[in-house]
Amino acid sequence: MAIDALVFDLDGTLVDSAADIAEAVNRLFDALALPRVDAALVRGWIGDGVSALVATALAHQRSALALEQALPVFMAGYHDCLLRSPQLYPGVAPALASLQQAGVPMAICTNKPVELVPPLLAHLGIAGHFPVIVGGGSLPQRKPDPAPLLAAAQGLGVAVQNCLMVGDSATDHAAAIAAQMPVALVRYGYPRGLDLEAVPSVAVVDDLRALLPLLGIAGADELPAGR
Structure with missing residues (x-):
C-alpha cells in the first residue's frame, strides 16, 4: 500500500471541540427555555453535521420546534462558541x-x-x-x-x-x-x-x-x- x-x-x-459544541447546543436550549444537558451527552451527537446534531438535540428535549427554525438560533451560538476552548x-x-x-x-x-x-x-x-x-x-x-x-x-x-x-x-x-x-x-x-x-x-x-x-x-x- x-x-x-x-x-x-x-x-x-x-x-x-466537544465542550464548545455542547455549549452551542445549550445556548439553543437556553433560547428555547429548555434544560441544559451535560457535554458528555452532546459528545455522542457529534459527527453527522449540524442538521443531524440539532435534530437529535430537539428530539432529546421532545421539542416541537421545526428544525428550520432552530438551525439559525443554533448557528448563532455555534459561531460565538467556535473559539471558546478548542x-x-x-x-x-x-x-x-x-x-x-x-x-x-x-x-x-x-x-x-x-x-x-x-x-x-x-x-x-x-x-x-x-x-x-x-x-x-x-x-x-x-x-x-x-x-x-x-x-x-x-x-x-x-x-x-x-x-x-x-x-x-x-x-x-x-x-x-x-x-x-x-x-x-x-x-x-x-x-x-x-x-x-x-x-x-x-x-x-x-x-x-x-x-x-x-x-x-x-x-x-x-x-x-x-x-
Missing part, C-alpha cells in the same frame, strides 16, 4: 509538522460547516498544513457519503487509493469504505459506539505520530501503532 496523502477528519480527530489532541501538532516537512499533502474532510473551519484552524495554528478543505456545505453530500472524500482526493491531486483517511467515528469509517480509501482510526475521539478494533482499518492509534512510519517517516516523536 502506497500512501501519498492524508485526509483528516476534524472534530474528534485533530481537535477536541484544543489540539496530544501529538497532533508534531505529527502535522513532520508530515509537512516530509512534503505529504494533507486535506481536511469534515461535516462541520465549511465556513467555520478556516478560523478554527487559524486559531489553533495549523491552517498552513491544509491547502484543501471539504466541509459541510462544500457539496450537497456529507460523510458517510463518499463524495466529500473523493473531492478531497481530487483537490490534492492524488488517487483515492493512495490517500489515507484518518478519522474517529462510524461516519468517517463508512465514508472511507464507500470511497474505497484506506482508513486509520484514532481511539481518543467521538466513536459513537463504533468498535474500533472490530472494523477493517490500516491502523488504530492513540497518537497521530504513530501513523508516521506508514509513510516512511521516522523520528524522535515516533510512537507504537497500537495494533
